Amino acid sequence: MEKVERKYQMLMNSLLLLFFLFFSCHQSEKKIQGKIENETVITENFSKPDFxxxxxxxxxxxxxxxxxxxxxxxxxxxxxxxxxxxxxxxxxxxxxxxxxxxxxxxxxxxxxxxxxxxxxxxxxxxxxxxxxxxxxxxxxxxxxxxxxxxxxxxxxxxxxxxxxxxxxxxxxxxxxxxxxxxxxxxxxxxxxxxxxxxxxxxxxxxxxx
Known part of the structure; x- marks a missing residue:
């Protein structure tokens, strides 16, 4: 019984870790997206100056x-x-x-x-x-x-x-x-x-x- 409880606890810890990683990635993606929406996206270097x-x-x-x-x-x-x-x-x-x-x-x-x-x-x-x-x-x-x-x-x-x-x-x-x-x-x-x-x-x- 104790072994089952230990395996269950390990499983729950793994699930919590996966949830934390997913949430962190999602928040980072939202921050990046918010930055893109508020700033001009740099897609290439400006390379054609006029003189x-x-x-x-x-x-x-x-x-x-x-x-x-x-x-x-x-x-x-x-x-x-x-x-x-x-x-x-x-x-x-x-x-x-x-x-x-x-x-x-x-x-x-x-x-x-x-x-x-x-x-x-x-x-x-x-x-x-x-x-x-x-x-x-x-x-x-x-x-x-x-x-x-x-x-x-x-x-x-x-x-x-x-x-x-x-x-x-x-x-x-x-x-x-x-x-x-x-x-x-x-x-x-x-x-x-x-x-x-x-x-x-x-x-x-x-x-x-």
Whole structure:
């Protein structure tokens, strides 16, 4: 009788252990699932940074000769760093080229593209160019859909939602990444500001030191 009770107790202990292991695994799975539901899932590394708008290139001072060969004025009171402000030939879009502290003349560390009507402060300071619109070397431009952006840049982005707009952000955080290492700059980013699923502003380049 005692042996039977001992076997029964061992069986119950085994069942309790199995139940505990099952419960622990289930709780861990729920935590992981909750994290996935509240954060952007990283499915692949962001590996397609852009460095150009039309013929103007980040951190390449000679590229302005092809983009706009005349002298242009650096503006100090529009953004967090001095910028040069351009517009397309129809004056619908603007391009800001950011010059960070320490950048040499005509070398830019960040670009911003948007609609001129959205920023009235720019209207009297923009320099008109020959371009119909502004776009990156991979074809990104204002008015695309989010699906078109992700078809080009992939799905490894983070989302920030603000009232009726959302911001999606791609980053390369490792300054030693071979795609940006040659620039010897801080992490790289691309931001798309969207309303109705279409970007009305695009900012990309290197983070301000």
């Amino acid at each position: 150009k708008v039309n013929q103007l290139q980040l951190r390449e001072e000679s590229s302005i000769n092809n983009f706009y060969p005349q002298n242009v004025r650096l503006l100090n009171n529009l953004r967090y760093s001095p910028v040069i402000a351009f517009t397309d030939k129809e004056k619908k879009e603007y391009l800001l080229a950011y010059q960070y502290e320490g950048d040499v003349k005509n070398s830019f560390s960040c670009f911003e593209v948007g609609y001129l009507k959205d920023d009235s402060k720019l209207e009297k300071d923009v320099t008109e160019t020959k371009y119909d619109n502004f776009k990156t070397e991979s074809g990104l431009k204002l008015g695309m859909t989010l699906e078109e952006i992700t078809n080009i840049k992939g799905s490894n982005y983070k989302v920030e939602k603000k009232s009726n707009e959302q911001i999606i952000r791609y980053t390369i955080k490792n300054a030693d990444d071979p795609k940006i290492k040659q620039y010897e700059m801080p992490p790289y980013f691309m931001e798309f500001y969207l309303k109705d699923n279409k970007p009305y502003k695009i900012i990309f380049g290197f983070e301000y030191p």
